Amino acid sequence: MNFVSTIVKNETHCYHCGEDCLEGKLTFEEHSFCCNGCKTVYEILSSNDLCDYYSMENTPGFTVRDKAEHSLFDFLDNESIKREVLDFEGEGFQRVTLHIPNVHCSSCIWLLENLDRLKPAVLDSVINFSSKKLTVNYKSDEMSLRQLAEMLDSIGYGPQINLKDSDESKKPQKTFDKQLLIKIGIAGFCFGNVMLLSFPDYLGIAGVEEEYRSFFRYLSLALSLPVVFYAGGEYFTSALKSAKQKFANIDVPIAIGLLALFVRSSYEVIADVGPGYFDSLVGLVFFLLIGKWFQGKTYESLSFDRDYQSYFPLAVQKRINDAFEPVPVKELKKGDEVLLRNGEVLPADAILIDDYASIDYSFVTGESVPVTRKKGDYVYAGGRQVGKQVRFVIQKEVSQSYLTQLWNNDAFGEKEVHTKLIDKVSRYFTVLVLLVAVSSAIFWQITDPSQTWLVFTAVLIIACPCALALSTPFTMGSIMRVFGRNHFYLKNADVIEKINATNTIVFDKTGTITETQGEALKFCGSELSEAEKALIHTAVASSTHPLSRWIKQFTEAKGFDYNIESFEEIEGKGFVVIVSGLTIKVGAAKFLGVEKNQENNATQVHVSIGDDYKGYFSFEATYRKGLNALLDALKSKFKFQVLSGDNDKEAERLKSMFPVGSTLRFNQSPEDKLKAIKEIQANDNAVIMLGDGLNDAGALQQSKVGIAITEDVSLFSPASDAILKASNLMDLDKFIKLAHAGRKVVVASFILSLLYNCVGISLAVAGELTPLVAAILMPLSSISVVVFTTTSINLISKKIKLK
């Protein structure tokens, strides 16, 4: 008889920061905590009654996390690596900026900014929450960089150190943001002042005050100069650039409009014939810049461009003479002997020379059950050693390994350029506006030549597609914000338009449509009594093997108190424990001397208590809940494909889940996956690829939209266009729906702004466009487009039940 039950996940809230406690919640004094930081802070504060702040130095924080046998940061003792990581080195003092992926709540900030209370050698520490970067100044003669990293790790905030981070690819992005803010500041400042200065003209200046008129006008002219030539300067450069490529993007009509506005207004002021349109001009630039800022929302702490280098370690222990010393992985050569300790990643393809190694490939394939390798096995790079230290002999250089040579493929060059909807529209728009302007000029030339030049410029002014240019940024910006609230983070707003152009969805199997965390565990064999469960629970508690952790969770039983008398682990096979006089064996079938159940393909862990063989725990990959509903919702618009790196043992099950006509491919190498995407694209299909591991990196890169699925968005994910939290995968149909709706909203707002343009242009053609009309009409059209797009996106997202 089979006894089957599953682990029930209890969702509780962190006592300290209120976040949901997900997998691996911590409990202390009957409170649950979401992270070590919160727990540490609570421990410290509660034990001191929130009063005696100075006993922080007793630092219970240091004992929170089980200390790994070896620190993984000893490579920071290597001078050349250290120099690259450090920001600044003075006499007896160093500054370093570290990326801390774990930072997520207010107590994290509190703890990390009070590091000096844990270690007096820390002078000060400041965290930037949005980029998750911690800057620490410390006395280098009292503490080394390595000790700092170890201390952070011990309180649960292990820094992620790789050279990619230290050479800081993000810096130009930051200056861009700052420049945009400054431009908005200038434009806003000038807009306000010019508007005030224009009022006298609009309200009609009478009698005596007329002497100030030209003063107001010249002041407006002066204030518009920085706006046109600095804040709005990029519209001219961009328009020139696209004109050179004989392609009219949206910046071309904008630049024409700005130029017409500026020239006409300056002429009016200098010739003393009118007030000019300075407030419209300056307001236009201001609104355009706001639109740019709204769309430019970026997720600073997420990286969309990571390649294997940021996942691989900086250094590895290499045998030099008779000792192991850390050397940078770039310097590894074929034949080098390296030592991997618990938790370290193998940087290059190698042959195992110790008896057993247990390798966790979860970052590469998404498979979370470690695989066992024996002496002499060829092991691919990217796996993480679990358990005791093992030695390998390197077979290939880092960049030439099975996985990493994927990055030599030209898919990692430039991605195809996507023509935006707005640019397609603007091509016709520019031509149309020029036609109207020229023909009305011709008409006035015949009827009243004095009006020709005025009407010509008036048409160009009012046709300036400000509202048109704002509709896309505000629609896309709103969609990005809705997505972000639902843990779907886009690299930039263009991705939304790309999603709309796709018709095929390709899934990776392991880790994407199957769960990675806490795979479904069942016990097959004779039913376990509560006492037996408790025995096994006690037995596995001392094992560090990841499978033991799940068994431990599974066999949770209360009211028993057993003691471990002896524990012996046989690497790669299992372990023998004597618990309260009973010998318990846990491990592979062979180790227990029983037959493996051949019908069950899943990973099996067999158990015997005393002389009785009890049965085995079976770890099965489970498909994510809601997958069927998701496929159902999407099947009318998309074709599906599955690319699995595994063998085809799941083929039948997958076939029954996916609609008829879906293609399933198995045994796909990383290169195969990339080729498969190319093949699909060759048939005129545009692909959304969903994948989670480094082995999907090529396919993600090649697809029109590559979406990386990850359990924790702050952890490593391969380079992609978007990052989606695994728990929100089932909302994919809603995301796609919203992206489609976004397109409709953009089109509707185009029509709205074109209506305004029609009214404006007819006034201009008739020669009735006064500065006052322009000053009302132009901001009105911009604002109504902004209001229309943002509210409709928010309404639609509510309707399709997105947060």
Next chain:
Amino acid sequence: MSVILVLILVSLVVAIAFLIAFFWAVKSGQFDDTYSPSVRMLFEDRVKKEKEANDD
């Protein structure tokens, strides 16, 4: 009536001073991280209270 001219120029100068203050704020990174300063402020408060409690 030239007082209007003076007033306008003075108001512009004041406004420009604020604009420059804004530039300074942007350049010194005050817009880089808009979350932690708000939380940090509360933390400092707590520490101070504890200090006071100790002093008593």
